Amino acid sequence: MLNLIPGIESTSSALNAERIRMDVVSQNISNAQVTKGPDGQPYQRQQVVFQTVLDSQLQGGATVQIPTISTDHRPPILVYRPGHPDADPRGMVAMPNINIHEEMVDLIASSRSFEANLAVVKSARSLAMQTLSIGKR
């Protein structure tokens, strides 16, 4: 295929990956109080894993992909809440292992990364426009 805009494949893969990461963060935040999931256990934090995909010929830039979304196996946070239906005999409830601050930092990093990639799209587009105007006054 004619590749008119240089590096657009890398950038689109990154935008896609960052969007998935933001989805996962929002899933973590919205499930931060879920004490009983479908498996009867408190919700466990999910995290994305980034991986580079190199062009076999090393012709273009590297793209990025998310091969798996892994589960964070840190233990749940125990909170004393005797009246809670999911409390154990001692009155402790296992809350999801989610630290809201951690999630917010991840969200900001992801959004900055997204913006950086949008800057690349802009610049790649202006490069392509300049190339197309070769020979014009």
Place this chain on the structure above:
Amino acid sequence: MPGGTGAAKRFGGLSMVEGLFSGTNYLAAKRLLDATALRQEAIAGNLANVETPGYRRMDVSPSFEAELRQAIGSGDVSAMKTAQPKLAVDATARSSRQDGNTVILESELLKLNQNSVEHAMETQMITGNLMRMRLAITGRG
């Protein structure tokens, strides 16, 4: 366009139209344009992988610059035509992060802008070259 007997000898094996597009400046600008397009891809890849653990930044291989510089220095047109920019892992970049990634966001964005300006300069050089040629052929710009 270089004139005189030197140019005639240099372009002796080429057809006339080919000779028109074999000026050293024109060829060098063309090659550099290839390099900036490729560097744009490298930077796009680097910024795409800014958070991939262990990723090492890529750039246009430094051997291309040396090759082109030598070709320009010696006025070797055929060497200039064969010089092909390639991507390579930037061996000079050192990681200052825990995950071994060598991409620095700010410096990549800076290189992105620098590359964009270089590209503008090269397209203008090529356009200027073509304009002068058109002026020589038609007598008006």
